[in-house]
Amino acid sequence: MQQTIGITTVDVNDEGYLTDPGQWTPELAHQIAQAQGFELTDKHFEVLHYLRDRYAEGTPLTIRRIGKSGLVTIKEFYDLFPGGPLKVSSKIAGIPKPASCV
Amino acid sequence: MKNLLILGAGTAGTMMANKLFKALDADAWAITVVDKDEDHYYQPGFLFVPFQIYDAERLVRPKRDFIPDGVTFVVAEVEEIEPEANTVRLTDGRALGYDLLIVATGTTPRPEETPGLDGELWYRDAFDFYTFEGACALRDRLATWEGGRLVIFLAESIFKCPIAPLEFAFLADSFFEERGMRDRVEISYVTPLSGAFTKPKATEFLSGLMAEKGITVVPDFYVERVDEERKVLVSYDEREVPFDLLVAVPVNMGADLVEASDMGDADDLNYVPTDKHTLQARDYENVFVIGDATNLPTSKAGSVAHFEAEILTENVLHYIHGEPLDAAFDGHANCFIETGHGKATLIDFNYDTEPLPGKFPLPLLGPMSLLKETRANHMGKLAFEWVYWHLLLTGKPLPVSSHMSMLGKDAGTPEPEAEPA
Ligand SMILES: Cc1cc2nc3c(=O)[nH]c(=O)nc-3n(C[C@H](O)[C@H](O)[C@H](O)COP(=O)(O)OP(=O)(O)OC[C@H]3O[C@@H](n4cnc5c(N)ncnc54)[C@H](O)[C@@H]3O)c2cc1C
Numbered sequence: 001m002q003q004t005i006g007i008t009t010v011d012v013n014d015e016g017y018l019t020d021p022g023q024w025t026p027e028l029a030h031q032i033a034q035a036q037g038f039e040l041t042d043k044h045f046e047v048l049h050y051l052r053d054r055y056a057e058g059t060p061l062t063i064r065r066i067g068k069s070g071l072v073t074i075k076e077f078y079d080l081f082p083g084g085p086l087k088v089s090s091k092i093a094g095i096p097k098p099a100s101c102v
Numbered sequence: 103m104k105n106l107l108i109l110g111a112g113t114a115g116t117m118m119a120n121k122l123f124k125a126l127d128a129d130a131w132a133i134t135v136v137d138k139d140e141d142h143y144y145q146p147g148f149l150f151v152p153f154q155i156y157d158a159e160r161l162v163r164p165k166r167d168f169i170p171d172g173v174t175f176v177v178a179e180v181e182e183i184e185p186e187a188n189t190v191r192l193t194d195g196r197a198l199g200y201d202l203l204i205v206a207t208g209t210t211p212r213p214e215e216t217p218g219l220d221g222e223l224w225y226r227d228a229f230d231f232y233t234f235e236g237a238c239a240l241r242d243r244l245a246t247w248e249g250g251r252l253v254i255f256l257a258e259s260i261f262k263c264p265i266a267p268l269e270f271a272f273l274a275d276s277f278f279e280e281r282g283m284r285d286r287v288e289i290s291y292v293t294p295l296s297g298a299f300t301k302p303k304a305t306e307f308l309s310g311l312m313a314e315k316g317i318t319v320v321p322d323f324y325v326e327r328v329d330e331e332r333k334v335l336v337s338y339d340e341r342e343v344p345f346d347l348l349v350a351v352p353v354n355m356g357a358d359l360v361e362a363s364d365m366g367d368a369d370d371l372n373y374v375p376t377d378k379h380t381l382q383a384r385d386y387e388n389v390f391v392i393g394d395a396t397n398l399p400t401s402k403a404g405s406v407a408h409f410e411a412e413i414l415t416e417n418v419l420h421y422i423h424g425e426p427l428d429a430a431f432d433g434h435a436n437c438f439i440e441t442g443h444g445k446a447t448l449i450d451f452n453y454d455t456e457p458l459p460g461k462f463p464l465p466l467l468g469p470m471s472l473l474k475e476t477r478a479n480h481m482g483k484l485a486f487e488w489v490y491w492h493l494l495l496t497g498k499p500l501p502v503s504s505h506m507s508m509l510g511k512d513a514g515t516p517e518p519e520a521e522p523a
Binding site: 059060062063064065068069074075078083084087 | 321326370
């Protein structure tokens, strides 16, 4: 399914996650975040790039791993992306929703 | 003579010892299994102990009884692997060399990872049921508990048998109802996930059951600490859930030897990076990993260890013969889910396909039903104990394919092409 975010049209699944991480741009990230009600700072982008890199390597993502990344503590991660931080940040980072526990 | 060394004689290690003992030439390969414990526990049975459905004693048997004569069984704790030297060091100072190593050291709960969990309250008002001691202590507490707020919580998103805490919630509902005290117990299920389970279709079904049984799900709750004095769970975003009796699935971690050997991955949970299809360790050619010890994106469950064992046996033989490792694990998992009142449901899925409704293991006939609560499923779960000791551990064939089959499954319209496995 396709969705138009700002001026770009991207492929998303029914929960609004990008199905092709290659379609992601920082501009798109700003727009997805704004739709969720917040503005992105440089700190947000550090985390987003970290998530995208790990995803590209095929490494499973967990909140714990992000807490161990040296970028942010788990508390800071919650402050940056309130609610379900891993879900929210993955959506903004243009990668699939993590299904870490199966 | 070459040495094949298996670390861990739990579900996966015992199966591998049996399968490889049959498959390998005894004159060419010596097989050794190391475990720190003489006793084998039937872990799925731990779930039933707190509710006095099973006596604890029946869940324990000598490990030796399941290891074939001809395989050397060493009772010792492994301290570390030195993969560059093809050597394993034991805590008693001995060293064992290997040509091929299989890591099957599982995962265990670590209450000390959550501040406040492992203190004053532990085994008084806070329990796990993932260990023999925990299940027994909880049984004793429940026997005299007069009701209040029962909170079941998951400390981490990766843990063994992801279904077990849900089953615990369902069985608790049934237990209190039978005792005529359900109206005096509030049951909540607190999880870092966004729902009762991870796969959307199963989550929908299981959330429905939770609602029907009056169990409150608190999603997206990642516990930072347990406030022992006030008896509340506190999350990283400072939400609170008060409890009278806490049933925890603590942070689960692979064996310490994984960390000591510097073989874990970045989240420090001590799971060994493993190829998701071949089961070879990512960093070492002659090391393979099976069961809960891997970092694979499938369930940490006995059923998974069983399907992996079939694949791993093939790949060990390929490796020994210098052939490509072409047996490929597909992430196949299946789990019975006790839902209380003598019923259970069943799910069957793999890396790519989420649990679907249908019949199992025989299409149309079953006798088990997928994503439905039935008595036959409950009987299946109970019968599994016998299957475990008599067929599974000793590596005998079961009538279930290691690859997931779409036969008998309802994937919605249009009907998928059903491929025989
Ligand atoms: C409450 C509960 C309910 C469950 N229900 C189900 C279910 O319904 N269905 C299902 O499929 N699965 C279920 N499981 C999960 C299943 O029991 C495990 O996934 C399975 O046992 C994994 O096998 P394993 O060989 O990887 O690990 P284990 O069977 O845990 O074996 C690991 C072995 O390694 C040994 N070991 C560890 N470290 C060392 C060391 N340093 N030195 C020497 N030895 C060491 C341990 O002593 C142990 O014997 C359940 C588990 C629990 C706790």
